[in-house]
Amino acid sequence: MCSSDLFDSAGSTPTQENHAFAGDADGGDRAERLRNFLFQIATIVLAGLWIYSPAYHGDWLWDDDQAITANPVTRGPWSFEKLWVAPPGADYFPLTGTVFWMEWHAFGMNPTGYHVVNIVLHILGALAFWRLLHVMKLPGAWLGGMLFAIHPACIESVAWVSELKNTLSQPLFLLACASFVQFDDDTDAAEARKHYLLAVLLYLFAMFAKTSIVTFPIVILAYGWWKYGFAVDGRGIRALSLAGASLALAVVPQMFWLVMLRKGMSSTPLYVGCTAVAVLGPLSSLALVRSWLKTPPDEVGGGAKSLERYVLYSLPFFWISAVLGIATCYFQWSRAIGQEAIPVGGIASRIATAGMATLFYLWTTVWPFNLLTIYPRWEVDPPKLWQFLPWPIIIAACWWLFQHRGTAERPTWQRHMIFVLAFFVLMLLPIIGIITISYMRITWVADHFLYAPMVSVLGIGAAGVAAWYARTKPQEQPLALAAGAVILAVLGYSSFRYAHVWANEEALWPHTIAGHPSLCNVGCGCWQAHNRLGAKKFARGDVDSAHYHFQNSTRLRPDLGETHNNLGTTLSARAQMLAQRGDQGAAKREMDAAIEQFAEACRVTPHVPAIQVNLANALAAAGRFDEAGNRYKSLIAMEPKNPALINNYGVALYKQGKKDEAIVQFRKALEIAPNLKDARESLAVALGEKPDPSANQPAAAAPPPGGQLQLNAPPPSATLGPAPLP
Numbered sequence: 001m002c003s004s005d006l007f008d009s010a011g012s013t014p015t016q017e018n019h020a021f022a023g024d025a026d027g028g029d030r031a032e033r034l035r036n037f038l039f040q041i042a043t044i045v046l047a048g049l050w051i052y053s054p055a056y057h058g059d060w061l062w063d064d065d066q067a068i069t070a071n072p073v074t075r076g077p078w079s080f081e082k083l084w085v086a087p088p089g090a091d092y093f094p095l096t097g098t099v100f101w102m103e104w105h106a107f108g109m110n111p112t113g114y115h116v117v118n119i120v121l122h123i124l125g126a127l128a129f130w131r132l133l134h135v136m137k138l139p140g141a142w143l144g145g146m147l148f149a150i151h152p153a154c155i156e157s158v159a160w161v162s163e164l165k166n167t168l169s170q171p172l173f174l175l176a177c178a179s180f181v182q183f184d185d186d187t188d189a190a191e192a193r194k195h196y197l198l199a200v201l202l203y204l205f206a207m208f209a210k211t212s213i214v215t216f217p218i219v220i221l222a223y224g225w226w227k228y229g230f231a232v233d234g235r236g237i238r239a240l241s242l243a244g245a246s247l248a249l250a251v252v253p254q255m256f257w258l259v260m261l262r263k264g265m266s267s268t269p270l271y272v273g274c275t276a277v278a279v280l281g282p283l284s285s286l287a288l289v290r291s292w293l294k295t296p297p298d299e300v301g302g303g304a305k306s307l308e309r310y311v312l313y314s315l316p317f318f319w320i321s322a323v324l325g326i327a328t329c330y331f332q333w334s335r336a337i338g339q340e341a342i343p344v345g346g347i348a349s350r351i352a353t354a355g356m357a358t359l360f361y362l363w364t365t366v367w368p369f370n371l372l373t374i375y376p377r378w379e380v381d382p383p384k385l386w387q388f389l390p391w392p393i394i395i396a397a398c399w400w401l402f403q404h405r406g407t408a409e410r411p412t413w414q415r416h417m418i419f420v421l422a423f424f425v426l427m428l429l430p431i432i433g434i435i436t437i438s439y440m441r442i443t444w445v446a447d448h449f450l451y452a453p454m455v456s457v458l459g460i461g462a463a464g465v466a467a468w469y470a471r472t473k474p475q476e477q478p479l480a481l482a483a484g485a486v487i488l489a490v491l492g493y494s495s496f497r498y499a500h501v502w503a504n505e506e507a508l509w510p511h512t513i514a515g516h517p518s519l520c521n522v523g524c525g526c527w528q529a530h531n532r533l534g535a536k537k538f539a540r541g542d543v544d545s546a547h548y549h550f551q552n553s554t555r556l557r558p559d560l561g562e563t564h565n566n567l568g569t570t571l572s573a574r575a576q577m578l579a580q581r582g583d584q585g586a587a588k589r590e591m592d593a594a595i596e597q598f599a600e601a602c603r604v605t606p607h608v609p610a611i612q613v614n615l616a617n618a619l620a621a622a623g624r625f626d627e628a629g630n631r632y633k634s635l636i637a638m639e640p641k642n643p644a645l646i647n648n649y650g651v652a653l654y655k656q657g658k659k660d661e662a663i664v665q666f667r668k669a670l671e672i673a674p675n676l677k678d679a680r681e682s683l684a685v686a687l688g689e690k691p692d693p694s695a696n697q698p699a700a701a702a703p704p705p706g707g708q709l710q711l712n713a714p715p716p717s718a719t720l721g722p723a724p725l726p
Contacts, residue, residue: 043146058115058504144459172209217317253273253278255329285319345380375444534549647669
């Protein structure tokens, strides 16, 4: 990078830390530089290890069961197809899935190993960020790496095992950036090709870990402008237009098909037609490259750093982004979201959300305190006029910066800020509300979405501080160092304290609830905190506390089947406890209320069999065997080989006096599962070989694993135990 007014004193000559990173001993003692270099590495490593020490032995959190402990692909034998070709989960992150598989077979159910891997990857990401700032010839490179290592907003990504996708993608992405910068600076053609190929491969694997960095190819164009200020000539405009058209030919038809799929209006002819049009995209890109190869610009002067050249440099990255971005949209819209309606509103609501989210993330990067797992969600449907205010602020700021940008040869700090903000906003673009993602069912913003974008702000901050320090008087420098050490200590200690919050769900969810208004509005993301905490309470036998939290989660998200299902679970458990105490009237009222909740859950989420099973079991427990039998019969039509359902259907028939039909069902269940104890006992009762324990009832509904109904729930027999004949 060329020296600038901002960075002249610290940027025109590499700093001591940069010499050490490069192993350059010119002008100084090599051993001393090496000691300084090792000391700087050790400082970042030890700071990271200390800050995240509360998470070493942390528990499983939130959706860790879906990703690992209850994931049959992770727990099963190696399968390239299930991990890389056609994964059955809600996302296409095959590299992350592969690492999860390796971790499971190394650590099993012990979460400590998973947490250590996440922490080590985060530290490697901090070192990779240091490396990137160094190859960009920015001052304060080590400080940037340290800031990233200890930043409180990183806690969520590192202490949450499922966010391995962040900690795994980040070092690969930052090293890809560093390799591209090296390629761009290389004068040796062979070295340049090596670094370019390495950048493409690292970016590909970073995308295989997590696709939120999908906008990086546009960052490459912004980087070229920032560094060289290339002229927008006719040849560059033509290359940009042709590249954009070829990408549009591929992306637009596939996105149109995905929208139709999301609306349930897809068909085979539509898919074939969209795919046929999409094939024209790569073909036109090949034609563009072939045309350029025939008449390439000069390798020296402006031709090597022209807009056309950067368009061609970014083309492989664009195609990686296009293919894997479409795959992510397919998995998100067809699986993670499925049939659920995400309350994001129309285009006006999305624009308002995106503007507020951008300023929120910028402020969180600069002032990372009072962090929450789930932030209160803004009401933007319909949006209020003031909620559009962030966009005029952003546009006015960018216009002013652009007007004072200087030139590539003599850039101003405004030029640097334009690139920083471009990187920041582009990296946020996929997750600020423009595109529907499943996390929006909970809240609009989250700290783990900031993990990649924040590095641009941290980098410019570190460079600015280093440049300012180099200009201070020698007698003022000790005071400046002391002030900097205090700031780093405050950030580190804040992160250390916040890491304790992420050690287990008993600390995490009360912290989240405490950060929300006492009476949240309907739709508030706090429902998830109540839902998860209720599940923990229920698992420990505290039914009344679980009932309180499930009531709140249902109040906040009455449109979700899982909230009604879990509330019905505690109501049925309370009914059983009341019946055991002899209060039959109160028990009946609680069971009737449970049935109402299960029925409402079935109404709002009709496609999940586990809820239907809960309703059928509750009806049977209430003695409404006719209704329960009809429910079981419908479920068996969907799962004809489920012995638990068949047995329960037999129970309902027997209680209606249909003994012969019940015996048929019990025998059918035993044909499928000969060792099913409940079916054997039920058959013995029906044949008169064993007394009828009429005091017993079919098993009441139990909450799904983790207390949260998963939309890709396992078969009912894996979620609910079979009921013996009463």
